[in-house]
Amino acid sequence: MQIRDVLLAPGDGAFFYDDQEAIRSGAIQDGFIYVGAPTIPGFEAIRIPASSLSVGLVLADDVVVWGDMMNVQYSGAGGRDPLFNTGQISDLMSRVVVPRLFGVDASQFRKSCAEVFESVELLRLPLAVEYGVSQALLRASAHLQRKTMAEIICAEFDLPLPMCRVPIYCQSGDAREINVDKMILKAVDVLPHGLINSRQKFGVNGQTFVEFVKWVATRTGQIGRPGYHPVLHFDVYGWIGQEIGLEPQSIADFICRVADSVPDFTLNIESPADFDSTQAQLENYAKIVSILDNRGSSARIVVDERCNTLEDIRLFAEAKAAHLVQIKTPDVGSIADTARAVLICKANKVGAYVGGSCTETDLSAQASVHISVATQADMMLAKPGMGVDEGFSIVGNEQNRLLAMLTRRRTQNENVG
Template sequence: MKIKKVLCAPGFTGFYMDDKEAIKEGAKSDGFIYRGEPRTPGFDTIRQTGEAVSVMFILENNDIVYGDCAVAQYAASGGREVPMRSKDIIRVLEEKVVPLFEGKDITSFRQAAEEFDRMKIDGEQLPASIRYGVTQAILETVAKARHLTMAEVIAEEYGLTLELKPVRINAQSGDERYTNVDKMILKQVGMMPHGLINNVEEKLGKDGEIFLNWVKWVVNRILDIGPEGYRPVLRFDVYGCMGKAFNNDLDRVTEYLLQVEKACKPFEVFVEMPVDMKSNEGQLQAFKYMRKKLDAAGSALKLIIDEYANTYEEIKVWVDEKAADMVQVKTIDLGGINNIVEAVLYCKAHGVLAYQGGTCNETDKSAVVCVNLALATQPFAMAGKPGMGVDEGVMIVNNEQERLLTILRAKKAGKL
């Protein structure tokens, strides 16, 4: 399918970009903003509006497809790219991307996506945010040309069999840790509640008591108002705050993790980023040490790595080292969405769980595309995104998954 024209439109994401270091260091919240000076390069304020750009391909048959470029909520953290404004993204797109695609004939997603994702201009790859959005548009182009769903295109090109079973959806609470947990229970999401534990004083507690009490409340709340037999997987993201509270004493952190696991019974529990050692190697070794200590204690609690496993190459290192039980495949950080497919498949092939995550700071379009990827590759779970309100992100992801399953089951039954 040939591309006649490429257009770029600025837009908003489903959340905001936050300076994680400033928040972890105690920036005071005031309403929905944070007071104080940012600590991370690229931030003008500690919390700033999330901006996106839709890259639209006008195809030779006048169909229009598009993908959305954006950056993670915690931009510039743990090796991620610095925040980019929509005007900056559009400038790069118009100068360097539009000339490549106008008049281009695309017949294979995998080939076109890999070529674009790996391409270097002036000796460097294009920003991950741009590669993310453009490859979404490439996938939809091929799907339109073949009259297939995007999930079917992925399955065909990567030699996968569509299993036609739903992938559990992870919901995240944001700072509304009580109201949003109730929403998750009512919607019976498969993985919850995240927690946004990004500050020691207000959210974890200097001895961990604030977080531990909330964990106990979550468990009791599920058992109290959840339907009989509802057993979600519990996932908590603590952004290195356990390490910060305990001065990165890994023995103390491990002891605290065991307390968290005990409080979570009877549910399976995952903890993401219990420590942040500020380097790839330091993080890798810390996780391996904690995993060994947890194993020795007979613990079934599982560790998730997020930052420091941003690229496909970094994910492969973590998987090969068996340093984490689960990798968050941070969709928005991987650049081309072809890397998301490869990363999930690599995790599964080597016995490491894959959570196809992302960020609240994405868009409805990128979320829909990611559902298609997940249905084809079948990770352990996928993110209900964008936003922090639970309802909107879970609705977008759940409804796209249900539509796909209905279509694909009808095709399999010969009804289409």
């Protein structure tokens, strides 16, 4: 048996779980908390500390490899899994998942995932379980084969060893101006997210948002190093649709006006509207994308809400219902499915953004880097947390270390050849 024991350890995510429905309905911020009653089941308050659960696989040589389970910041909204409950997940792990882990060949990553993640009474395991356990299984396979996690993914999916770095995208949280400055000084590839998640931040007819976009563009020229020219990426949490209306033509018109206000930049607009179902999201996003393409706009639509699972991602990619798909790793489930999702996007000539959530951990972020680099995603999220420095350091340093190891491996292979 390659897995001799399984350890479980409760932990903390790097940010908070938020009740998105309550925030969209106008909950007022008081300092760091939101005032009012929660609306999504499971939330005891609108904002609660993120919890996680670590799973450790004790291998035959007594090495322990870990993976972390958690849900995303806006759990229970937009078709996502419900709020993470450490007690319930721990019980399910002990009853169902741990016995399965003792029976797998931990050196075979995808085969192990398939065996461990079989449905229970026709129900899929919680996606957080798939996410955390698959991280541990990937690390186990990498340890047993004496390779990096990225090399395991390349071998499993018949991919060449990657040579190029993946652009990194940082998110600002509510400390927008300070964190934008940090991103510019660190020459982040894609910025700033902006957390435009309320009417106050979006403004009447979107004017507050437009002014912020123009400020970010101006600020890059004021304090950025010569030649620095990032992609501007803003997550508006459906507020264009909320404020402007849900007509695709009107949404596209507004996005074009925003893009015209920063003509020298590529502009990504994430979650411009929420059409309340996956099918409606698919149809209307495809219309918005078509309008923008026909106009030759530099703006790109990024889908997040209503595009969660691997099958959702396949539908949006095949329908060209986005220029860029956020592959939100805890929502996808098994990290093997994140790799599959990137490859599906690339096959359909749609951008693949390996995202995730501020609620994640250092371990899940590092595993995501290996998936992103192995599959050569178009960009990846600096995570976890909302502080910029920490997530950018964790993801950036892991990528640099990985590329150094892969360069050495390639040199060794060339010398042997």
